[in-house]
Amino acid sequence: MATELSIETVVNGQSVHATVPSNRTLSQFLRDDLGLTGTKVSCALELCGTCTVLLDGSPVSACTLLAAEIDGGDVLTVEGLAGSDGELDPLQRAFLDHGAFQCGFCTPGMLLTAKALLARDPDPSEETIREELHGNICRCTGYVPIVEAIQAAARELRR
Amino acid sequence: MIVEELQELRTVGRHTVRVDGRAKVTGTACYGADVHVPGALHAAVVRSPLPHARIRGVETAAALASPDVAAVLTSDDLARVLARTRFGPVVRDTPVLAEGVVRYEGEPVAVVLASSPEAARAGAAAVRLDLDPLPLLASVEDALADGAAPLHGETEGGEFGGWSGGADAGRNVAGHYHDLRGDPDGALAAAEHVLSHEYRLAPLQHYALENHVVTAVPDGDTLVVHTPNQYPFLMVRMLAGLLGRPESSIRVAVPYVGGGFGSKEYVNVVPIAAAAAVAVNRPVRLELTVEESFRSSGRHGAIVRFTSGVTNGRIVARKIELLFDTGAYADQGPRVIRQAGYRAPGPYRIPNLQVDAYAVYTNKVPAGAYRGFGASQPIHGCECHMDEIADAIGMDPVEFRRLNLLELGDDFAEGDLPLDCDLPTALDMAAERVGRARGERLPDGRLTGTGVAVGVKNTASGRLPSRAIVRLHRDGSATVVASGVELGQGAHTVLAQVAAETLGIPYERVRVGAVDTSVTPFDQRTSSSRTTVHLGLAVQRAAEHVLAQLRDVAGDDVDPADAEAVAAAVNGPASGLGGEIVGVGTVDQDAPEAPTAFGMRAGYWEGSVGAARVAVDPRTGAVEVLQYVTVADAGRVINPHGAHGQEVGGAVMAVGHALTEALEFDDGYLTNPSPVDYRVPLAGDVPGIVESLFIERGDGPGPFGSKGLGESSIITVAPAIANAIAAATGVRVRELPIRPWALLG
Ligand code: FES
Ligand code: FES
Numbered sequence: 001m002a003t004e005l006s007i008e009t010v011v012n013g014q015s016v017h018a019t020v021p022s023n024r025t026l027s028q029f030l031r032d033d034l035g036l037t038g039t040k041v042s043c044a045l046e047l048c049g050t051c052t053v054l055l056d057g058s059p060v061s062a063c064t065l066l067a068a069e070i071d072g073g074d075v076l077t078v079e080g081l082a083g084s085d086g087e088l089d090p091l092q093r094a095f096l097d098h099g100a101f102q103c104g105f106c107t108p109g110m111l112l113t114a115k116a117l118l119a120r121d122p123d124p125s126e127e128t129i130r131e132e133l134h135g136n137i138c139r140c141t142g143y144v145p146i147v148e149a150i151q152a153a154a155r156e157l158r159r
Numbered sequence: 160m161i162v163e164e165l166q167e168l169r170t171v172g173r174h175t176v177r178v179d180g181r182a183k184v185t186g187t188a189c190y191g192a193d194v195h196v197p198g199a200l201h202a203a204v205v206r207s208p209l210p211h212a213r214i215r216g217v218e219t220a221a222a223l224a225s226p227d228v229a230a231v232l233t234s235d236d237l238a239r240v241l242a243r244t245r246f247g248p249v250v251r252d253t254p255v256l257a258e259g260v261v262r263y264e265g266e267p268v269a270v271v272l273a274s275s276p277e278a279a280r281a282g283a284a285a286v287r288l289d290l291d292p293l294p295l296l297a298s299v300e301d302a303l304a305d306g307a308a309p310l311h312g313e314t315e316g317g318e319f320g321g322w323s324g325g326a327d328a329g330r331n332v333a334g335h336y337h338d339l340r341g342d343p344d345g346a347l348a349a350a351e352h353v354l355s356h357e358y359r360l361a362p363l364q365h366y367a368l369e370n371h372v373v374t375a376v377p378d379g380d381t382l383v384v385h386t387p388n389q390y391p392f393l394m395v396r397m398l399a400g401l402l403g404r405p406e407s408s409i410r411v412a413v414p415y416v417g418g419g420f421g422s423k424e425y426v427n428v429v430p431i432a433a434a435a436a437v438a439v440n441r442p443v444r445l446e447l448t449v450e451e452s453f454r455s456s457g458r459h460g461a462i463v464r465f466t467s468g469v470t471n472g473r474i475v476a477r478k479i480e481l482l483f484d485t486g487a488y489a490d491q492g493p494r495v496i497r498q499a500g501y502r503a504p505g506p507y508r509i510p511n512l513q514v515d516a517y518a519v520y521t522n523k524v525p526a527g528a529y530r531g532f533g534a535s536q537p538i539h540g541c542e543c544h545m546d547e548i549a550d551a552i553g554m555d556p557v558e559f560r561r562l563n564l565l566e567l568g569d570d571f572a573e574g575d576l577p578l579d580c581d582l583p584t585a586l587d588m589a590a591e592r593v594g595r596a597r598g599e600r601l602p603d604g605r606l607t608g609t610g611v612a613v614g615v616k617n618t619a620s621g622r623l624p625s626r627a628i629v630r631l632h633r634d635g636s637a638t639v640v641a642s643g644v645e646l647g648q649g650a651h652t653v654l655a656q657v658a659a660e661t662l663g664i665p666y667e668r669v670r671v672g673a674v675d676t677s678v679t680p681f682d683q684r685t686s687s688s689r690t691t692v693h694l695g696l697a698v699q700r701a702a703e704h705v706l707a708q709l710r711d712v713a714g715d716d717v718d719p720a721d722a723e724a725v726a727a728a729v730n731g732p733a734s735g736l737g738g739e740i741v742g743v744g745t746v747d748q749d750a751p752e753a754p755t756a757f758g759m760r761a762g763y764w765e766g767s768v769g770a771a772r773v774a775v776d777p778r779t780g781a782v783e784v785l786q787y788v789t790v791a792d793a794g795r796v797i798n799p800h801g802a803h804g805q806e807v808g809g810a811v812m813a814v815g816h817a818l819t820e821a822l823e824f825d826d827g828y829l830t831n832p833s834p835v836d837y838r839v840p841l842a843g844d845v846p847g848i849v850e851s852l853f854i855e856r857g858d859g860p861g862p863f864g865s866k867g868l869g870e871s872s873i874i875t876v877a878p879a880i881a882n883a884i885a886a887a888t889g890v891r892v893r894e895l896p897i898r899p900w901a902l903l904g
Contacts, residue, residue: 037186037189037192037193038185038186040190040192040368040417041192042368042369042370042417042449043449044449045449045835047833048368050368077186078184078185079186088184088185092184092185095184096177096180096184099800101184101647102647102648102649102808103367103368103369103416103647104179104184104188104647105368105369105417107183129842133841134841134842134843137834137839137841138368139366139368139839140418140804140808141804141808141811142807142810142811142840142845142849143840143842144807144811145804145807147842
């Protein structure tokens with residue numbers, strides 16, 4: 001039987017105190033306990049990047065990371081990208097303008113991977129973007145419009 | 160890009176933000192796994208560890224000992240609640256849970272229902288199967304060998320009126336398509352050159368990111384099923400048959416779909432969850448893992464054989480044999496091979512022809528529909544064969560194709576719709592973009608080559624009815640009520656554009672409701688590049704119906720975008736419109752039988768032309784696709800992002816089919832059911848240049864002269880790449896995927 005652990009964390013700017021079983025994954029915690037279903041799960045094996053969220057600004061796989069491991073950390077999910085007034089993040093805007101998704105299942109993970117990249121490197125080359133996306137699979141778009149959207153968002157953010 | 164003077168439109172042909180866009184970038188879009196039904200039991204499937212065995216017993220006591228496990232159900236338990244226990248689109252051969260025999264590794268044998276997914280999986284692991292191995296049909300050669308034991312006895316046919324012509328269960332043949340035109344043997348004997356080639360294509364996985372998921376909820380005498388599925392109304396029909404209930408008592412609600420590509424059709428998840436929910440009279444949720452999704456469906460592996468006779472550069476005869484490995488159950492296999500057989504000759508003038516295509520049962524995961532539906536395998540063979548012939552007779556491959564290619568208005572087969580896509584123009588466009596390279600050395604020592612491929616698929620053949628409702632509200636906004644499933648292809652956006660354009664109101668004022676078979680009207684299915692054309696026409700007609708009613712009340716000059724005028728009309732005394740205007744549009748496609756071996760007339764022809772430029776490292780065999788160009792005759796593009804997205808997305812998907820993707824079976828065992836070993840294209844694998852070009856002449860049968868897209872690019876990618884590799888290296892690999900080691904001397 002898994003032991004229960006108490007965690008304190010910030011999710012999308014809100015502080016959260018919770019008690020979770022030690023074997024609960026971050027994706028289960030976000031989706032089932034907090035109702036933040038924007039984070040999607042596909043492989044559950046830390047291979048496809050679908051479940052990517054940011055922990056203290058770095059991309060992590062919510063499907064295998066344990067909820068207990070975010071204790072003391074700051075988590076950003078797709079629900080936290082837009083402003084509280086509904087104003088979209090420049091990346092979200094660029095994804096809309098460039099047709100950077102179809103089914104949308106990879107989109108939350110793509111957006112967060114890109115968010116971390118642009119925070120680190122405001123002017124990434126196409127090659128850097130492709131390398132950064134290596135761990136995020138998209139089966140629909142062929143990646144081309146995703147790379148374009150990230151470049152456009154980077155331009156927008158530099159202005 | 161070729162665009163003939165088309166009238167400018169307000170919404171159609173312009174960039175619009177997708178109607179599902181905001182929901183998808185903010186994480187609020189609801190997918191199957193996000194459907195939450197309180198109190199639902201979680202299901203886990205007990206699967207056969209052996210590819211072929213007799214079931215001697217299913218030991219459930221250990222699983223039932225857990226307080227979290229509510230039930231363990233086997234086929235005997237389901238038989239008590241089901242009117243019939245087998246289903247299948249063409250042949251009713253697939254048991255919901257295995258009955259006495261398992262025919263592939265991973266076949267569902269029992270289902271465990273528990274209070275949490277973890278408890279259900281633990282329960283499934285505790286169920287013990289007592290199995291007696293049976294002889295294995297590991298390949299089509301095994302299955303067709305003299306004396307091979309039949310995998311199936313006689314089975315009931317045609318759940319959905321599907322075609323199962325030529326089936327011979329005694330020989331493990333689930334379907335056989337045959338066509339004979341002219342005298343191919345005589346013509347071959349008289350031909351100047353006769354060339355024969357055999358190509359092998361590995362079986363493939365769709366690998367949609369979203370795994371299969373169903374929540375089935377008994378609600379009084381109705382069963383509500385939430386599931387991402389491309390065929391909601393066929394699911395209703397199937398479940399009504401399985402459960403012995405009227406179709407009105409089954410409601411299939413389709414959330415956003417996280418990728419389909421043909422996988423979300425008849426997969427055995429909906430029947431299991433639905434039967435289990437009815438058996439225990441509680442909501443049941445079944446969500447597969449990625450490994451289970453790999454063991455649920457796939458694209459047919461195939462052996463394709465082409466023999467052609469050529470005289471003076473013209474094809475005088477062709478004989479084709481296609482062997483498709485359909486796996487343990489027929490699924491869509493018989494329909495897939497019929498399409499494959501019909502499309503196999505390629506878009507060429509061939510006076511003497513014989514085609515035989517077989518769907519063959521083996522002990523593997525059942526293969527079914529896959530984007531392109533039977534076109535990809537034969538067209539790969541056809542287009543590699545075309546290059547090999549050109550080489551042998553000393554002709555340029557593009558010239559050889561041009562000499563034999565069907566043109567706009569030519570007959571693909573006598574009695575079918577004449578070809579309504581312009582392949583010669585598309586071929587010229589594609590070939591010109593990539594240029595011509597044949598083994599030239601790059602400064603880094605790699606060899607370059609270019610290759611082209613051409614294909615065509617008869618699309619939306621037969622009677623595929625669609626119906627749609629458009630509601631114009633009193634404030635001048637509108638809702639489209641239709642059963643087009645949003646798989647990511649942009650169906651909802653296109654339908655909104657068609658409604659806005661026809662009504663003459665701004666696109667932003669149109670919403671598209673979710674698919675729910677108890678609310679949205681009948682649509683045959685979301686498949687075969689038909690939604691824009693058929694459902695789009697139905698929406699256009701529904702919008703026209705709205706306009707006619709509005710004009711009846713408010714006069715011909717009324718502006719539907721004028722909210723006050725609309726409000727006055729719908730609320731005016733005795734207007735008869737009752738608060739809103741409801742328009743209905745129907746497409747009952749006029750598809751007369753065609754006197755071809757295929758039997759049905761095409762709705763339209765979806766052409767596919769691709770050209771590739773590759774670089775191959777002669778030391779390692781590593782292939783890089785430097786440039787890929789795909790050209791489609793789109794009639795008229797309704798949504799530019801959507802159309803390019805389909806073309807480019809399909810092309811990149813097929814780069815995987817060409818170079819890296821293969822389901823590996825070892826004596827019936829699938830050895831690579833995960834994205835680690837089944838290698839789909841990653842961001843770094845995408846060709847440096849991917850271009851999608853359109854021919855637009857406004858001559859399609861859909862709204863505003865549109866045609867369907869979605870499957871066109873994917874069909875010709877692998878042969879164009881294979882031909883480019885052969886041009887670069889001089890090595891012809893007759894297997895897909897093309898692995899680096901196959902290119903090393
Ligand atoms: S779902 Fe977490 S990496 Fe695939
Ligand atoms: S948009 Fe479907 S997987 Fe990326």
